[in-house]
Amino acid sequence: MHADAVDHLAEHPGSYDVFHSAFGSPDFTDPRWLLPAAVRALRPGGLLAASAPGHYPGGAPAGVDVQHAETPARTPAGDAATMRRWVLQETVWTKLLDEAGFTRISIDRFPPAVPGARAADTPLLRARRPS
Template sequence: MFRAFHWDWYERSGPGSELLGRLDGKTVVELGAGIGRQAAHLAVTRAVAEVTALDSSPSMHARGLKAYGDIPGLRVVRADATAYLREHPDTFDIAYSVFGAVDFTDPRRLLPAIATSLRPAGILVFSTLGRYRNGQEPETEVRAARLPTTLADGTPATMERWVLGLPVWERLLVRAGLEIVDVETVDDAGRDDHPPVVTRILRAVRPVGP
């Protein structure tokens, strides 16, 4: 139920929740939390004040409430990430995304909203694909790929995924008012029927002062 916290695609290598820094008494939000397993892990294993598991999917929200809704210090919230963060300025000490909302929301809207929601010296940490899973290189401009998917009711649909090169992410973070702290790459060679995947983990901070 509360297995180790991972940032990488296959959840088997690389750093863990220590990338979030000291969590004692902190308010934390996970962006695109799915059912909230990672957020529940933090609520149970780290001395946080509160963790908000944020996801826009009705089905994920319902599953999250059923699985983790009774955990003290955990809030399972259904909302659009950009809108929610704009409505909660200077609220969070830490925001993070594990292949979550940062991957599936226009970063020109989401990253400024994240900066707004963070308190001064607040931290953003997110993992994203370093390149497409088929090996194609990431985008060199702010452009989303349109990928086929299936809705909960079985209806075919498409969704946008932002697989961007590191220089693009760096420019977007700076424009949003965030300072880059560091970047880590987890290169998993894959095995059996699992293809190689490059995970990029970026950390940024909202500066103190103007």
């Protein structure tokens, strides 16, 4: 399916048991819109499980404010472009998940599989829609 994540979730309240994303919509969609739509799309007790970048691709640290950054990218044709990314500190994710209505919020941090200058820890966000 091809759809805007927020629009799709808003059109399917109470439809999902799990919202899973591996470096996807949580870091490419404004979380102030995405997370409330996700909690409503989950059934009571449903699980959100999402990985997010630990820092920006160029090495800049995760943000302390809910603000996107324009990060370098390439179009399918190879042309230079930028895209919006929300790379946030764990405390910011926790606050956003709580404000969206999630409970049982936890964040685990996994070290990079391969060390290097661009390697980053990966936060794994987990939260539940209240039962």
